Amino acid sequence: MAVDDRYNFHAAEKKWRQRWAEEGLYHVEADPSRPKFYCLEMYPYPSGKLHMGHVRNYSIGDATARFHRMRGYNVLYPMGWDSFGLPAENAAIANQTHPADWTYANIAAMREQMQRLGLSYDWRREIACSHPGYYKWTQWLFLLLYKRGLVERKKAPVNWCPRCATVLANEQVEDGACWRCGTPVEKRELEQWFFKITAYADRLLADLDLLEGWPERVKVMQRNWIGRSEGMELDFPIAGRDEKLTVFTTRHDTIYGATFMVLAPDHPLTLELARGTAQEDAVRAFVERVTRLTVRDRAEAVDAKEGVFTGAYAINPATGERIPIWTANYVLMDYGTGAIQAVPAHDERDFAFARQYGLPVRVVIQGEGVPADGDRLKEAYTGPGRMIHSGPYDGMDSREAYRRMAEDFERQGIGRRTVNYRLRDWLISRQRYWGAPIPIVYCDRCGIVPVPEEQLPVLLPDDVRFEVGASPLTTSERFVRTTCPSCGGPARRETDTMDTFVDSSWYYYRYTSPRDEHQPFDREKVFYWLPVDQYIGGIEHAVLHLLYSRFITKVLYDEGLVPSPEPFQRLLTQGMVIKDGAKMSKSKGNVVSPEDILEEYGADATRLFILFAAPPERDLEWSEHGIEGASRFVHRVWRLVAGCAGPIREAAGQVAVAREGALAARQGAAAEPPAAESPGAGSLEPSKEGWGPEEHALWREVHRAIARTTTDIAERMQYNTAVAALMELVNAIYGYRDRVEPAAQRPDLLAAALDRLLRMLAPFTPYLAEEAWDLLGWRATRGSVHQQPWPEWDPAVLEAGTVEIVVQVNGKVRDRLQVDQGIGEEQLRRLALESPKVQDWIQGKTVARVVTVPGRLVNIVVK
RNA sequence: GCCGGGGUGUCGGAACCGGCAGACGAGGCGGACUUAAAAUCCGCUGGGCGCAAGCCCGUGUGGGUUCGAGGCCCACCCCCGGCACCA
Numbered sequence: 009m010a011v012d013d014r015y016n017f018h019a020a021e022k023k024w025r026q027r028w029a030e031e032g033l034y035h036v037e038a039d040p041s042r043p044k045f046y047c048l049e050m051y052p053y054p055s056g057k058l059h060m061g062h063v064r065n066y067s068i069g070d071a072t073a074r075f076h077r078m079r080g081y082n083v084l085y086p087m088g089w090d091s092f093g094l095p096a097e098n099a100a101i102a103n104q105t106h107p108a109d110w111t112y113a114n115i116a117a118m119r120e121q122m123q124r125l126g127l128s129y130d131w132r133r134e135i136a137c138s139h140p141g142y143y144k145w146t147q148w149l150f151l152l153l154y155k156r157g158l159v160e161r162k163k164a165p166v167n168w169c170p171r172c173a174t175v176l177a178n179e180q181v182e183d184g185a186c187w188r189c190g191t192p193v194e195k196r197e198l199e200q201w202f203f204k205i206t207a208y209a210d211r212l213l214a215d216l217d218l219l220e221g222w223p224e225r226v227k228v229m230q231r232n233w234i235g236r237s238e239g240m241e242l243d244f245p246i247a248g249r250d251e252k253l254t255v256f257t258t259r260h261d262t263i264y265g266a267t268f269m270v271l272a273p274d275h276p277l278t279l280e281l282a283r284g285t286a287q288e289d290a291v292r293a294f295v296e297r298v299t300r301l302t303v304r305d306r307a308e309a310v311d312a313k314e315g316v317f318t319g320a321y322a323i324n325p326a327t328g329e330r331i332p333i334w335t336a337n338y339v340l341m342d343y344g345t346g347a348i349q350a351v352p353a354h355d356e357r358d359f360a361f362a363r364q365y366g367l368p369v370r371v372v373i374q375g376e377g378v379p380a381d382g383d384r385l386k387e388a389y390t391g392p393g394r395m396i397h398s399g400p401y402d403g404m405d406s407r408e409a410y411r412r413m414a415e416d417f418e419r420q421g422i423g424r425r426t427v428n429y430r431l432r433d434w435l436i437s438r439q440r441y442w443g444a445p446i447p448i449v450y451c452d453r454c455g456i457v458p459v460p461e462e463q464l465p466v467l468l469p470d471d472v473r474f475e476v477g478a479s480p481l482t483t484s485e486r487f488v489r490t491t492c493p494s495c496g497g498p499a500r501r502e503t504d505t506m507d508t509f510v511d512s513s514w515y516y517y518r519y520t521s522p523r524d525e526h527q528p529f530d531r532e533k534v535f536y537w538l539p540v541d542q543y544i545g546g547i548e549h550a551v552l553h554l555l556y557s558r559f560i561t562k563v564l565y566d567e568g569l570v571p572s573p574e575p576f577q578r579l580l581t582q583g584m585v586i587k588d589g590a591k592m593s594k595s596k597g598n599v600v601s602p603e604d605i606l607e608e609y610g611a612d613a614t615r616l617f618i619l620f621a622a623p624p625e626r627d628l629e630w631s632e633h634g635i636e637g638a639s640r641f642v643h644r645v646w647r648l649v650a651g652c653a654g655p656i657r658e659a660a661g662q663v664a665v666a667r668e669g670a671l672a673a674r675q676g677a678a679a680e681p682p683a684a685e686s687p688g689a690g691s692l693e694p695s696k697e698g699w700g701p702e703e704h705a706l707w708r709e710v711h712r713a714i715a716r717t718t719t720d721i722a723e724r725m726q727y728n729t730a731v732a733a734l735m736e737l738v739n740a741i742y743g744y745r746d747r748v749e750p751a752a753q754r755p756d757l758l759a760a761a762l763d764r765l766l767r768m769l770a771p772f773t774p775y776l777a778e779e780a781w782d783l784l785g786w787r788a789t790r791g792s793v794h795q796q797p798w799p800e801w802d803p804a805v806l807e808a809g810t811v812e813i814v815v816q817v818n819g820k821v822r823d824r825l826q827v828d829q830g831i832g833e834e835q836l837r838r839l840a841l842e843s844p845k846v847q848d849w850i851q852g853k854t855v856a857r858v859v860t861v862p863g864r865l866v867n868i869v870v871k
Numbered sequence: 872g873c874c875g876g877g878g879u880g881u882c883g884g885a886a887c888c889g890g891c892a893g894a895c896g897a898g899g900c901g902g903a904c905u906u907a908a909a910a911u912c913c914g915c916u917g918g919g920c921g922c923a924a925g926c927c928c929g930u931g932u933g934g935g936u937u938c939g940a941g942g943c944c945c946a947c948c949c950c951c952g953g954c955a956c957c958a
Contacts, residue, residue: 014910225875225953232874232954239958257958270958310956343957350958356872357956430957550953620896621883625876627951629883633897640911641896647911719887729885732895739895746913814891819939821891859938864890869938 015646017610020779025123033794034128036084038520038536045081046537047073048516048576050545050553051088054114054136055095058121058602060585060592060618060630061546067615068582068624068727069544070127074771075721077128078798084537085128086519088135089115092143092508094172094188097442101474107442111138121602126611126774128794133522137511142518143444144465145528146511150447153563154458158204161456165274165342166200166435167193167303173478174439175200177507178432179233179552184304192302195274201437201446201504205559209234209429211573212558221578223625229550235430240414242349242423244269246281247321247330253277256344256428259354260417261410263326264398265372266349267362269333270315272341273298278318281333285319291335298337306337313338313361324349325422326399336361344428352388359388372398373406434556436507441472441480443505451492451499460493466501479503512553513560516540516575535571543576550581580725583627585618592630600630612773613639619727619772642776645738645769649780651745652758657785659755691799694760703757706744707805710761713737714801717768727772734768741765759784764799814865815840817849833860840866 028034038044049069052062073085089111096107103110115136122129135142153159167176171191175198180187205212213234216227239258246253253269271278273295282291294316301309315336324331338357339348352362352369362369369382375393379385395401401409417423437446445466447459459466469487472480481487481503492499514528520537521530545553554576561575584591587598605614617638622628694707713733720730741761745753762784770777770793781793790796807829813836815823823845827836837858840846846868853870860866 223875228875229953235954235957237957255958259958307956313956338956338958340957348958355958357958360956428957430954547952617896623884626884631883631897634883637896644911724887726887728883729887729895732885735895742912812891816890816939819890819937824891857938859890861890865939867890867938 015643015776015779017612017642017775020775021124021126021611024775024778025126028128028792028794031792033792034085034130035132036082036130038533039082040536042082043080044084044537045073045076045542046084046516046540047076047542048084048086048519048540048544050543050549051090051135051512051515052118053090053093053095054111054118056114056117058118058125060600060602063125063602063614064582064585064618064628065544065546066122066125066127067618068580068725069542070125070615070774071619071721071727071771072542072544072725073128074774074794075798077794078767078770078796079722080797084519085130086133086135086522087119087122087127087129087131088133088515088519089137090508090512090515091115091136091138092443092505092511094174094440094442097440097474097480100442106470108138111136111442121606124606124611125602125615128774133519135515135518135522137444137508137515138442140465140467141523141525142515143511145518146444146506146514147447147459147464147466148461148528149510149514149560150444150506151458151461151464152567153203156563156567158207158563160202160204160433161199162202163197163199164202164433164435165195166198168196168198169193172440175435175437177435177509179434179555180509181303184302184307192304194302195299195306197274200435201448201502202433203436203510203559205434205556206429206431208559208562209236209431210427211562212431212555215558215562215574218574219576219579222576223579223581226547226550226554226579226581230555233431233551233555237428237430239426239428240417240423241345241426242325242417244322244325244331244349246333247323251277253322253333253347254345255347255349256426257349259351260423261395261406261413262351262354262372263324263349263413264401265351265353265370266324266326266331267352267368267370268331268350269322270339270348270350270358270361271318271333271335272339272346273335273337274341275335275339275346277347278335281318281320287317287319290316291318294335310338313357313364315361315365332367334365342432343430353382353385354388354390356388356390359385370397372396434507434559436510437502437504438507439479439503440505441468441474443508444511445481446502446504446506448502449490449492449499450502451495451497453497454492454494454499457492457494457499463493481505509553509556510560513556514564516557517564517570529569531569534569538570539572539574540576542578542580544580544582546584547581554579580624582624583622585628585630587630589629605635609635609639610642610775612776613642616642616731616772620731621728623726623728641735641738642773644742645765645773645776646780648738648741648745649762649766649783652755652762653783655753655755656759656762660759660785692756692760692763694754694756699754699757702744702748703754704809706740706757706761708809709737709740710764711801711805714764714768714799715806718798718801721771731772734765734772737761737765737768766793767796767799770794770796811863813840813863815843815846816865816867817846818869819867822846822849829863833862836860836862836866840868 047069049065073083077083091111096111099110100107137143167181169176169186169191171189172186176186181193185192213236216230219227237258239256240260241254241256242260243252243254278295282288313336315334318333318335320333321330322333350358352358353371354373369385371380371382371385373393374380374396375389375391378389380396392406395404395406395409414425445468447464447466449457449459451457469484471484471486473483474480488500488503490499490501517529517534520533524530557575561570562573564570565573587600590596590598592599613635617635620638621634716733717730720726766777766781777793781787810826811829813825813827814821815825823843825839837860850868850870855868856871857869
């Protein structure tokens, strides 16, 4: 067996990885004279090891970056680390080390794995959000928002994770549990720092329409999350008091049917209203019971609605009636005003509650089949209809009444039109150590004082104690005690750090000038590189990171610091890597380690399999057989190139010698530039002299593969079909070698075919492509395969020769014809009708119609 | 309940704008090479009927539009994901 027969991926990976680094092959600088392409993957948390999801993410990204580079774009393709966060702190507690030690060791290990994968990052631009050089600017960002009035310290019901011993943003609660550790969260009334993302709710919603390159489902999820709803705030005077109870409703047209009101148990007036009434004890007991529940238990308890009468009454401003005020578990404090008008006839929840507690039901909108008598109503009616029991609006269509009543109520001062959002302000303070300290100082004399920009960064101290449950920064006297930047007197530092999602909401700007010590990013560079052209990451950030980043970008845009109101032009949410139908996880024991796979099959086969096995957006089932297939293909390409290398090099030598001879004869024996084309100068063109059908057919296959691969990647990011096209090309070249006598094979044609093949393989299997390119002698003469232009296809080659035309009779295939591509429609129709097979089918029948589709088919309709 | 995505061979998946259903890969079967095995190279591989040429059926179900439907329209079933007493 020849030495060359198997591609030695271990040796090739080692060699090229080093050479590429030495040559700075992937270094990039802003260059306004060239079109840019910013390709970005969501930077990872440095957990210590890559998992298959990472490998998939970066294989897609690297192929995208490499493809665009070859297409002539100046490509920014950087990598960094989301290196703040709780796991490092937990590891510190467990191992009695510093979070930084654990974090930076993990980064080193993961960087090594990424480099092994052959990812073409410009490593000079690497960032980690836990470096003071980075978090200084995260603190700057906080101050910018502060300056713009977008930071607020307020007391509010917030989510508390008892396990992580910190508060969480709304977006970080999944199904009532902490997104990181799965512990059910509790509601607590705490004073915390918020970013006013709700001030941008409308723009975050409206600008979703600008994002044509985003998957529909991500936009829908954001729309749902923002949850805009138009309605009215209505004021209900409280009987016997000088106060009003304000509710939010989208159905002010049903106000005449409001027969009671409901307050959230944690509404500030709930206990207040009950005080001194016979209901006081019952209300107190109820409120205490409900508010003690975890968020999840409370949500579940709501399936059975429960409530108590507060003992107080309000006046329905439309009817003037006294209606009872209740409190119930189905009304939430953190939506609207925490109070509702209950209209049991026209709201399912109110209906269920009213029936359960025997409260009156009054129909005010009559749809088809809806009884006028509320007692006979079987279920709430939420549709439109004719107004009844509604004073001056009786008889009106409810949609008309909806408009009139809004105007009338505003004029009468009963209420006003308003818009409500589900979106809450972004709670950014965390009672944790391993994050960017919030740059705030508390002074007894001056109150809350932001740390001036010149004093940044507020550094994390080293003398803290890591204990389960405690907020570590409070244990560092040196950190807490400070002087007031405003009056110079003694003051205390804020001991909370920022949510790590603040770090990741702006990191893509930092890559453009990662070492800048004077500003978060260089304006000129940001205006050149941004927005990100292609962003790639998991769907789990559909709301979290992607919403926060859009918000922060809009703030920076308003400040004039960045060129666009949206950060990410196109978004690809890649599917999960699963095994045996389930997400890989330790508990299921179905984890496949990238390390082992890289060792056994190499980077090229791993990348190829992952790109080939499924379209990027869909989940990918890991398959042992599948990666073996990819590995087979890698070796198959290698054998093909190795088998052709001899004749190709020999023929090239003759050509070079001949060219040199001709030049020497013309110019004398002067020093010659190498016979090679300059790097990146283009393609090898075969001489078509004396070509037979085999040669023409192969050449057509080459161009067909280029056309398919190019559109699959550029227009659809369908890497699986692009790879399939390359496999077909390889099969075609093997077929040529198999069918044509070795002596008759055309080395220049084979060289031209391999030239295209290797360049197209370069984004997928970078090591193999470079090794094979080098074996053919082209690296010496033309430079790295990764610096070549992407191949072009010639439509003339594709259109030359014959095509197979399908002939149908009444839509069923009855014959196939080989015809010239340029054949006229009239002639094609004649050939089809003359076909003996077709004749058998149309004999004795009348041809009603003949449909011809050029290049594809003829359909003869007979009766 | 609402919203989004999907249902195609034994499996992963192709079929781009309504034009040959099943590309490519995996698995299976067969052949060549080999003392043999592996590796490699070549071929076959949706179902049914037929000696064969070939014919019929076939993209979750039922209907429709069309010369022609996996892709469009209507009704429904199932799977995955998101949101959910949001007033």
